Amino acid sequence: MKARFAIVAALLGGLVALAVVSTQTGQRQVSIVITNGTVVTMDGSRRVIADGAVAIDGPGIVAVDAADVVERRFRGAETIDAAGQVVLPGLVNTHTHAPMVLYRGLADDLALMEWLTKYIFPAEAKTVSPDFVRAGTRLAALEMIQSGTTTYADMYYFEEEIARETKAAGLRGVLGQTIIQFPVADAKTPADALARAEALITAFKGDALITPAVAPHAIYTLDGPTLMAARTLARRHGVPTLIHLAETSDELNTAQERFKASPVNYLERLGFLGPGVLAAHAVWVSDAEIALLRKREVGVSHNPESNMKLASGTAPVTSYRAAEVAIGLGTDGAASNNDLDMFEAMRVASLLQKVRTGDPRALGAAAALELATIGGARALGMASQIGSLEPGKRADVIIVGMTAARQTPMYDPVSHLVYTTRGDDVRTTIVNGRVLMRDRRVLTLDEAAVLAEARAWAVKVRAAVN
Numbered sequence: 001m002k003a004r005f006a007i008v009a010a011l012l013g014g015l016v017a018l019a020v021v022s023t024q025t026g027q028r029q030v031s032i033v034i035t036n037g038t039v040v041t042m043d044g045s046r047r048v049i050a051d052g053a054v055a056i057d058g059p060g061i062v063a064v065d066a067a068d069v070v071e072r073r074f075r076g077a078e079t080i081d082a083a084g085q086v087v088l089p090g091l092v093n094t095h096t097h098a099p100m101v102l103y104r105g106l107a108d109d110l111a112l113m114e115w116l117t118k119y120i121f122p123a124e125a126k127t128v129s130p131d132f133v134r135a136g137t138r139l140a141a142l143e144m145i146q147s148g149t150t151t152y153a154d155m156y157y158f159e160e161e162i163a164r165e166t167k168a169a170g171l172r173g174v175l176g177q178t179i180i181q182f183p184v185a186d187a188k189t190p191a192d193a194l195a196r197a198e199a200l201i202t203a204f205k206g207d208a209l210i211t212p213a214v215a216p217h218a219i220y221t222l223d224g225p226t227l228m229a230a231r232t233l234a235r236r237h238g239v240p241t242l243i244h245l246a247e248t249s250d251e252l253n254t255a256q257e258r259f260k261a262s263p264v265n266y267l268e269r270l271g272f273l274g275p276g277v278l279a280a281h282a283v284w285v286s287d288a289e290i291a292l293l294r295k296r297e298v299g300v301s302h303n304p305e306s307n308m309k310l311a312s313g314t315a316p317v318t319s320y321r322a323a324e325v326a327i328g329l330g331t332d333g334a335a336s337n338n339d340l341d342m343f344e345a346m347r348v349a350s351l352l353q354k355v356r357t358g359d360p361r362a363l364g365a366a367a368a369l370e371l372a373t374i375g376g377a378r379a380l381g382m383a384s385q386i387g388s389l390e391p392g393k394r395a396d397v398i399i400v401g402m403t404a405a406r407q408t409p410m411y412d413p414v415s416h417l418v419y420t421t422r423g424d425d426v427r428t429t430i431v432n433g434r435v436l437m438r439d440r441r442v443l444t445l446d447e448a449a450v451l452a453e454a455r456a457w458a459v460k461v462r463a464a465v466n
Helices: 002-025 067-073 098-103 112-127 130-147 159-169 190-204 224-237 249-259 263-270 287-295 304-309 317-322 342-357 365-372 374-379 413-419 447-465
Strands: 028-040 048-057 060-066 074-081 085-089 091-096 149-156 172-179 210-216 241-245 277-281 299-302 327-329 397-401 426-431 434-438
Touching: 028 060, 028 067, 028 397, 028 413, 048 067, 048 074, 060 067, 067 074, 085 413, 091 130, 091 277, 091 299, 091 327, 091 342, 091 374, 098 112, 098 130, 098 149, 098 159, 098 447, 112 447, 130 149, 130 159, 130 426, 130 434, 130 447, 149 159, 149 210, 149 426, 159 172, 159 190, 159 210, 172 190, 172 241, 190 210, 190 224, 210 224, 224 241, 224 263, 241 263, 249 263, 263 287, 287 317, 299 317, 299 374, 304 342, 317 327, 317 342, 327 342, 327 365, 327 374, 342 365, 342 413, 365 374, 365 413
Parallel strands: 028 074, 028 085, 091 149, 149 172, 172 210, 210 241, 241 277, 277 299, 299 327
Antiparallel strands: 028 048, 048 060, 085 397, 397 426, 426 434
């Protein structure tokens, strides 16, 4: 007992001594100081600080400045040396279906409607369950933490399970319960799905990491009254609405046949569009519809890899940006991408717009990085909290190694982040001030167990669909 008291006394004495040192030197004690790195802030002036530092206290950022300035003002309980690395805001994935990582590579090289109706919907009917969703979310969370995504928007089934696993892994999520017209694993009717969505909202509204949302699937899988019931529910609770919109030419043609309107104009006619709506894909739109989306303050998620792989088309990203639409970047689900690497998504987004427009400056590196950070935060209505490294914002930070052969030499860190870097170059991931991965070791998930569980599920999926 005396030995235990002695240990406690020594620890307390050390803390007091540290506080005295901090007081004497004029330093403020904070949780973490990241120092000696190249800091890409993505703030309003897009500062890049060659020898910079970020001070974090609890869940928030308290300083972003030159390393010597920060070190004079702050002392970290933990100091992370980012020498030879780039420090930047955590990446924001504005559209995915997390548990669908368990369908990665299940059905490739198909158009969207064939892929959905002949492979994905039947596979889901046979395999989706709470256990499936939990396992898939853990695998997706592991992949996102390892590749630098700190916030993601999701729409799937059993979304309350996704929320619990996301929170346990330490990620930030905007998570939408899917509403769809036909019976699915977690809801036999749209009314059942709406009830599940409201329960999700009740359970997680106000959570530090989880933003609950309502996710009506698409105009081709829902009737008008159900679309509006979903939107009304989201408006009543002040939460986001996530929807697939104008993804393919087939969707455009179907809308014209059924509603005598484009997908965008059909939703406008219903009274669906407005602040809080995030439209995934939005490929097949006119200039007038882009202006309408801007007027209604609708956010857009651009998913270049999924759109290319499914041959859905190429979104007019340069037109969205010119119209000042809030547009972010997404991977879509790993069943149609086939990964959740936002660095790859940035690179593809940039190159695709160059080819689409014939202009090598159409979507440069800085613009692509903006889509994956502050642009995504704006699209989700979260720009006051995340998307840039600024005092007062949440401490969602990643540290990226820049010493590999393919990254040498480095003249421009922003160029390297977009055109050279891969997800597995991320060394450290921090969300809400909590270190989720340090030096490539994930701290919030058992990597071996997650991978073993996913492989076991792959056996079950293969058996179910054969």
